[in-house]
Amino acid sequence: MSHEIQRVRNIGISAHIDSGKTTLTERILFYAQKIHAIHDVKGKDGVGATMDHMELERERGITITSASTYLEWKDYHLNVIDTPGHVDFTIEVERALRVLDGAILVLCAVAGVQSQSITVDRQMRRYNVPRIAFINKCDRTGANPQRVARALRDKLNHNAVLMQLPIGLEVDHEGVVDLVEMKAIYFRGDNGETIEEGPIPADLQVEAEAARATLIDAASMFSDDLLEAALEETVTPELIREAVRNGVLSLEMTPVFVGSAYKNKGVQPLLDAVNAYLPSPLDPPIEALDLENDNAAVSLESDPSKQTVVYAFKLEDGRYGQLTFVRVYQGTLAKGDTVYRASTGKKIKIGRLVRIHADDMEDIPRAEAGDIVGLFGIDCHSGETFFGDGPRLAMTSMHVPAAVISLSVTPVDSKAQNNMSKALQRFTKEDPTFRVRLDPESGETIVSGMGELHLEIYVERMKREYKAEVETGAPQVAYREAISQRGEFNYVHKKQTGGSGQYAKVVGYLEPIDEAEYEFIDKIKGGNIPTEYIPACDKGFQAAMEKGRMIGFPVVGIRAVLLDGNSHAVDSSDMAFMVAARSAFRQAFTKARPRILEPVMKVEVEGPGEFQGAIYRTLMQRRGNVLGSTEDGGFARVEAEVPLAEMFGYSTDLRSETQGKAEFTMEFAKYAPAPSEVTKELREKYSGQVAEEDEK
Amino acid sequence: MSEVMINLRRSPRKLLERDGHPGPGPGQLALILARAGVGKTAFLVDVGLDALLSGQKVLHVSLDSTVERVRTWYDDILMEMLRSEKKLEHASALELEIEKRRHIHTYVGHSFSTERLRDAIALLRDVMHFEPAVILLDDVNADTLTAEKIESVKAVVEEFGAELWMACQTFREGPQAEAGHLPPPADQFEDQVDLAFQLISQDRKVRLHVLKDGSEMLDEDLHILLDPKTQLVTVGYST
Ligand SMILES: Nc1nc2c(ncn2[C@@H]2O[C@H](COP(=O)(O)OP(=O)(O)O)[C@@H](O)[C@H]2O)c(=O)[nH]1
Numbered sequence: 045m046s047h048e049i050q051r052v053r054n055i056g057i058s059a060h061i062d063s064g065k066t067t068l069t070e071r072i073l074f075y076a077q078k079i080h081a082i083h084d085v086k087g088k089d090g091v092g093a094t095m096d097h098m099e100l101e102r103e104r105g106i107t108i109t110s111a112s113t114y115l116e117w118k119d120y121h122l123n124v125i126d127t128p129g130h131v132d133f134t135i136e137v138e139r140a141l142r143v144l145d146g147a148i149l150v151l152c153a154v155a156g157v158q159s160q161s162i163t164v165d166r167q168m169r170r171y172n173v174p175r176i177a178f179i180n181k182c183d184r185t186g187a188n189p190q191r192v193a194r195a196l197r198d199k200l201n202h203n204a205v206l207m208q209l210p211i212g213l214e215v216d217h218e219g220v221v222d223l224v225e226m227k228a229i230y231f232r233g234d235n236g237e238t239i240e241e242g243p244i245p246a247d248l249q250v251e252a253e254a255a256r257a258t259l260i261d262a263a264s265m266f267s268d269d270l271l272e273a274a275l276e277e278t279v280t281p282e283l284i285r286e287a288v289r290n291g292v293l294s295l296e297m298t299p300v301f302v303g304s305a306y307k308n309k310g311v312q313p314l315l316d317a318v319n320a321y322l323p324s325p326l327d328p329p330i331e332a333l334d335l336e337n338d339n340a341a342v343s344l345e346s347d348p349s350k351q352t353v354v355y356a357f358k359l360e361d362g363r364y365g366q367l368t369f370v371r372v373y374q375g376t377l378a379k380g381d382t383v384y385r386a387s388t389g390k391k392i393k394i395g396r397l398v399r400i401h402a403d404d405m406e407d408i409p410r411a412e413a414g415d416i417v418g419l420f421g422i423d424c425h426s427g428e429t430f431f432g433d434g435p436r437l438a439m440t441s442m443h444v445p446a447a448v449i450s451l452s453v454t455p456v457d458s459k460a461q462n463n464m465s466k467a468l469q470r471f472t473k474e475d476p477t478f479r480v481r482l483d484p485e486s487g488e489t490i491v492s493g494m495g496e497l498h499l500e501i502y503v504e505r506m507k508r509e510y511k512a513e514v515e516t517g518a519p520q521v522a523y524r525e526a527i528s529q530r531g532e533f534n535y536v537h538k539k540q541t542g543g544s545g546q547y548a549k550v551v552g553y554l555e556p557i558d559e560a561e562y563e564f565i566d567k568i569k570g571g572n573i574p575t576e577y578i579p580a581c582d583k584g585f586q587a588a589m590e591k592g593r594m595i596g597f598p599v600v601g602i603r604a605v606l607l608d609g610n611s612h613a614v615d616s617s618d619m620a621f622m623v624a625a626r627s628a629f630r631q632a633f634t635k636a637r638p639r640i641l642e643p644v645m646k647v648e649v650e651g652p653g654e655f656q657g658a659i660y661r662t663l664m665q666r667r668g669n670v671l672g673s674t675e676d677g678g679f680a681r682v683e684a685e686v687p688l689a690e691m692f693g694y695s696t697d698l699r700s701e702t703q704g705k706a707e708f709t710m711e712f713a714k715y716a717p718a719p720s721e722v723t724k725e726l727r728e729k730y731s732g733q734v735a736e737e738d739e740k
Numbered sequence: 741m742s743e744v745m746i747n748l749r750r751s752p753r754k755l756l757e758r759d760g761h762p763g764p765g766p767g768q769l770a771l772i773l774a775r776a777g778v779g780k781t782a783f784l785v786d787v788g789l790d791a792l793l794s795g796q797k798v799l800h801v802s803l804d805s806t807v808e809r810v811r812t813w814y815d816d817i818l819m820e821m822l823r824s825e826k827k828l829e830h831a832s833a834l835e836l837e838i839e840k841r842r843h844i845h846t847y848v849g850h851s852f853s854t855e856r857l858r859d860a861i862a863l864l865r866d867v868m869h870f871e872p873a874v875i876l877l878d879d880v881n882a883d884t885l886t887a888e889k890i891e892s893v894k895a896v897v898e899e900f901g902a903e904l905w906m907a908c909q910t911f912r913e914g915p916q917a918e919a920g921h922l923p924p925p926a927d928q929f930e931d932q933v934d935l936a937f938q939l940i941s942q943d944r945k946v947r948l949h950v951l952k953d954g955s956e957m958l959d960e961d962l963h964i965l966l967d968p969k970t971q972l973v974t975v976g977y978s979t
Contacts, residue, residue, distance in 0.1 A: 672807030
């Protein structure tokens, strides 16, 4: 299927839980005739919404996949990408946001701007995703879209401008007034599929004119033509639309639409707005990194004739094996093509290409720049870039943030054992921030990730999707060890009593670095250590870093510099130098004022103003460093940085301190040195453990 | 206190002190006057950083910004300072120190009132044992200020023993300063101002003038040029 790229829209729908994202998506698919009946979310008929295909998600009410669905609306081609709404899923959110060109921000007309909207909105801003807003649930008691639009302005700093007025609210909600065309729109028929247009109701005429004037005022900032037309009173709908589009694309304006997904009001005009105002793949500038040229930025163009660059943003297990969702950023991808993996340079051949509809899929021969499609028969990790002949381009740097939390998972029987390894293999492929290792001492399988919920979700998925019954240990904070000054080493490893001996001497120092986890510098002059043994020294240092001397956690931020050494013609070996380097590391580490680093989370708590003191207290009790506070009408918002180790059980605590009226979000902020009392405590605990193990 | 103390040679506050115009003192008000876009916020942040780095606690209040944005101001200007003092290696340690002594409090959607400010400061003191020596009040809409309002804000800071620095935008067009008075709209409440400075933009640099000190009205060029972006002193020269 060939189509003009100007008419492609890759969009996401983001919302706070329960604002109606799933319901809205369902209606969108229905009106685009992708599904044939409306099932209500968590409905009585037992059939869930089509997009929300994971049982677990439905139960939790959160969406953790980024599957993409294709649909057509009035000659436009839309890919609706499911955007995860929870902050714990940093990598998932990032990937979904990366492939979006625009988004619909769904807000509840009663609840307004809630904590998750704030987080997701901030992430969208970070990725420069233009947004339009949909104020949903206008049929609910207490609906007040005007107040929500104001909150968009005040809380999220959006230049929010109403494009419509609701006709009636609460039970009387019947339709919308279109302020661009100045007409009323009603939604008739069993499912609101019949659109009826009419004159603006008399009692809304004055309000509509005022709102339109406000709209034109705001939009004329983005178009001189409109500004001029406004002065000469020759404004046309086209001029307004063009100006609003400019405003949206520059991320300086957020047009606001209203309606009720559940009552089938306002969905079709929202789709019209997606076509009219959100970007096509041609609009935003796209950059890739040239991996062979120091990650230099390279501009890409949504041009089917240029070098192919494709980004894999999501893997899914399907009936026909692994389905890889990709976005083509540049060039063309066709069946039978050969492309290369950016991470390894390895060749792969493209087998089946499919377009994913809500309820089936369709084989297609090729996909062009701007498209989002699925691939079968490709073995890769999520986040991988494929490139065609030419420079080695990647859409993202290969940097993955360090995991901050871990727990042990133990299968209950051998069947579970089997299923668990299948599940873990899959998850680590999907999500590089989810890691698995075997603890050599306890023999336990340890999984680690970006937060408690992050791990919980995977444990649940193991149980449900893979039938792997596992028991989990208590979550452990992933500490790090680091040094704070230079420390010298001068170490001889010697075992020369009878038989073949061992001899190696290394001299040099360790020093702290910020920019990398580890760096090795060889400054040996004159071959005091023969070059063949240098890699063994490097390995020895790295081996020592796996387990620090403070509390047995990995050491980071080390530059190891080798200055001098000595070898023996017979007794030196790789082994001897590795052992020497490892011991030398320990020697220097102790001298370099080692310290423990702990993960610190950025925590935002919001609640009614009268609980501000209580919120402060809950954070102070957890070694929180309160950064600031905001008063917003009757609400208070507090921002703080709190060590992850102190955040266990916070939601319970916060609930009881604020009568359940405050909520919070958190995301990883940084690693910071642990204070001395904490260090002391951790060290005591660690030496206790070591002693215990020695006894065994 | 921090092991790394930075002597801010480029802080405008230090130069003011040198020239015999130290801070306003507890319960008193220092006012920064400037036209839109000349860098009032950066100047207040300089004052805040200077106080923080000399060990004082600072409450930064904004009526039109977010905590995140104010933090970014501090981070950026601190980086700039450290770069010019060639002390970038202290950045993370200093940031930590600063964050412990600084609280940012912002208002959105016309939530500000003197009464609320008082409650907010009291809460910080009672719950967090945070007692600022310096309070900075930014993004105040000066057109709506009256002598009474200023008087009531001063009463609040006096109650808590802090000094107050506030920024006020002057008009680009319309009424200009009359001799012996502060430029409008600050002339409306000039009796309440204990110390007044004006930032004047000229040839891509900003000059600093003292307009009032105690009860004395002046117009004294301090011969200090500030960087228009950071308001850090680029040269302090004497005539
Ligand atoms: N009254 C009303 N309820 C709605 C509307 N949209 C969704 N809901 C209900 O709100 C609940 C949450 O909706 P859902 O679509 O699952 O929200 P999500 O968590 O954002 O995906 C469900 O019970 C929906 O039936 C609406 O426009 N009006």
